[in-house]
Amino acid sequence: xxxxxxxxxxxxxxxxxxxxxxxxxxxxxxxxxxxxxxxxxxxxxxxxxxxxxxxxxxxxxxxxxxxxxxxxxxxxxxxxxxxxxxxxxxxxxxxxxxxxxxxxxxxxxxxxx
Amino acid sequence: xxxxxxxxxxxxxxxxxxxxxxxxxxxxxxxxxxxxxxxxxxxxxxxxxxxxxxxxxxxxxxxxxxxxxxxxxxxxxxxxxxxxxxxxxxxxxxxxxxxxxxxxxxxxxxxxxx
Numbered sequence: 649x650x651x652x653x654x655x656x657x658x659x660x661x662x663x664x665x666x667x668x669x670x671x672x673x674x675x676x677x678x679x680x681x682x683x684x685x686x687x688x689x690x691x692x693x694x695x696x697x698x699x700x701x702x703x704x705x706x707x708x709x710x711x712x713x714x715x716x717x718x719x720x721x722x723x724x725x726x727x728x729x730x731x732x733x734x735x736x737x738x739x740x741x742x743x744x745x746x747x748x749x750x751x752x753x754x755x756x757x758x759x760x761x
Numbered sequence: 762x763x764x765x766x767x768x769x770x771x772x773x774x775x776x777x778x779x780x781x782x783x784x785x786x787x788x789x790x791x792x793x794x795x796x797x798x799x800x801x802x803x804x805x806x807x808x809x810x811x812x813x814x815x816x817x818x819x820x821x822x823x824x825x826x827x828x829x830x831x832x833x834x835x836x837x838x839x840x841x842x843x844x845x846x847x848x849x850x851x852x853x854x855x856x857x858x859x860x861x862x863x864x865x866x867x868x869x870x871x872x873x874x875x
Contacts, residue, residue, distance in 0.1 A: 652803070682864065691765075691852060692804070692866040737803055741862070747792060748817065749864060751803030 650675045652740050654752035661728055662760050669723040669755045671738030676716045682749065683712050683723050684737040692737065696723070700743075728759045763787075765867035767853050773873045774843055781839045782870045786855030793836050794854040794864060795828055797821065804852055810836060843874045 651674045661667050671681070680699045684692040696705045696712040698721070704713040711724040725732060735756050739749040766785045774780050786793050792811050796804035807826070808818045812833040822828075825843075830836040840847055850871050854864040 680862075684866070689871070691767075691868040692854075694863055694865060697863050739803070739864075747809055747811075747856075747862065748794065748806035748819075749796075749804075750806070753801065753803050 650740070650742050650750055652738055652750050652752040654736075654738055654755050656755060657753065658756040658758075660758040660760060663728060663730060665728050665759075666724070666726050667728055667757070669725070669736050669738075669757070671721040671723070671752055673719050673721075673740045673750075675742055676719055677743045678716060679741045679743045679746070681712075681714055681721050682739045682741070683710075683721075684739060686735045686737055686754070688735075695736075725757075728757075730759045730761045733757055733759050765853055765855050765865055767851075767867040767870050769870060770868060771871045771873075773875065775875050776843060776845060778843055779839065779841045780843060780872065781837055782851055782853075782872075784836045784838070784853030784855075784867060786835070786853070787857070787865060790855035790857045790865075791833070792856045792858070792862065793830055794856070795836070795838050796852040796854065798850040798852055798869070799848075807838075840872075843872075845874045848872055848874045 682697045683695045698714045709726040735754040737754045739751045794809040795807040798804040810830040825841045850869045852869045854866045856862045856864045
């Protein structure tokens with residue numbers, strides 16, 4: 649079964665700290681992996697997309713890495729801010745003509761001022 | 762580019778009633794997806810369209826659910842004879858083949874079945 653797991657389920661850090669969110673997937677034959685942010689009661693905002701041929705992507709203070717052989721991705725957030733508080737979701741598109749995304753349950757991040 | 766829009770944003774209905782949700786994708790996007798998200802869970806795939814063709818349906822999509830995208834633009838998701846277990850956030854997303862198929866999500870429709 650193709651599954652996505654995110655650890656930890658919740659994380660609380662002081663403002664300014666660098667942090668890492670983890671995502672693991674069961675099948676290494678992925679097409680791409682996408683990280684999303686979700687604010688309470690809202691839709692999803694795409695943060696970064698990594699193709700299967702890539703090792704990492706960066707956008708501002710965010711850096712996402714992909715290691716297909718170990719079935720892992722990480723989202724690194726530098727110099728965290730209270731505005732970063734949200735749920736972060738990892739989603740995998742498994743290969744070929746399978747266009748749907750398989751999501752983890754998310755990591756709820758709280759950045760304390 | 763106004764983003765993906767969904768209507769209504771909130772819907773409260775009584776058990777047994779029918780409800781219909783609408784999704785307007787980003788204008789040039791040829792693929793449209795529906796997902797369902799319950800509290801504390803990640804979104805779960807329901808169905809997707811390429812242009813007007815519905816190409817995949819999840820086993821989660823019982824026969825009470827039907828989705829259409831008649832002209833390859835907006836889409837509707839109808840739930841007949843709603844049950845309390847249908848209470849969830851229904852999310853729509855769209856993507857464009859030439860843009861790595863990055864999926865862009867709408868704000869969702871929150872359904873509460875009493």
